[in-house]
Amino acid sequence: MTEETTTMRVAIPSEAPGGLEALRSGHFGRCQCFTMVDIVDGEIGEVQVLTNAPHVEGGCMAPVLVLAEHNVNAIVVDGIGGRPLMGFNQVGIAVHAGVGGDVQTTVQAFIAGGLPVVGFEGACQH
Numbered sequence: 358m359t360e361e362t363t364t365m366r367v368a369i370p371s372e373a374p375g376g377l378e379a380l381r382s383g384h385f386g387r388c389q390c391f392t393m394v395d396i397v398d399g400e401i402g403e404v405q406v407l408t409n410a411p412h413v414e415g416g417c418m419a420p421v422l423v424l425a426e427h428n429v430n431a432i433v434v435d436g437i438g439g440r441p442l443m444g445f446n447q448v449g450i451a452v453h454a455g456v457g458g459d460v461q462t463t464v465q466a467f468i469a470g471g472l473p474v475v476g477f478e479g480a481c482q483h
Contacts, residue, residue: 365396367467368407368424368432369460375406377461384436385420392460393427399468401461418444425450433463433472442475 370388371379382388388409395402407427410419421444424432432445433455445452453472457463466472 362398364398364402365430366393366428367396367464368393368427368429369455369463370409370432370434371406371460375460377401377404377459377464379460380458381433381435381455381460381463385432385434386438386441391420391424391432393424393429394460394464396464396468401464401468421445421448421450431467433467434475437475 368391370382370385371390371392372382373379373389375390375392377392377394379390379392390409391407393405393407395404405427407423410423418441421441425448429450431451431453433453435455437445437452442452452475453467454475455463455472456466463472
């Protein structure tokens with residue numbers, strides 16, 4: 358009998374150069390990059406860094422689509438607008454409110470299950 362592994366990919370808006378030691382970025386649309394962390398059976402697995410496109414007016418959906426293409430299951434943010442929040446909901450990416458100053462602290466909190474899902478009442482109004 359084989360055991361199935363559970364894998365989930367979480368994206369954290371990060372300051373360059375990204376990675377587990379990187380500082381978290383305060384707003385996903387203006388972050389320099391996304392650190393994507395695979396969580397395998399509750400442990401940190403592969404870590405990849407994806408450069409974010411420059412943020413332009415109305416361009417807040419571009420990162421949503423790129424993260425969906427990279428098989429991201431969840432994103433952890435400090436701030437997010439209503440349009441991209443709706444976009445993440447449409448592509449099946451869960452949006453969680455973050456804690457911690459660096460990516461590794463945030464991922465550990467995510468694994469522990471302590472990060473609430475962001476609803477539209479928690480979206481930025483700009």
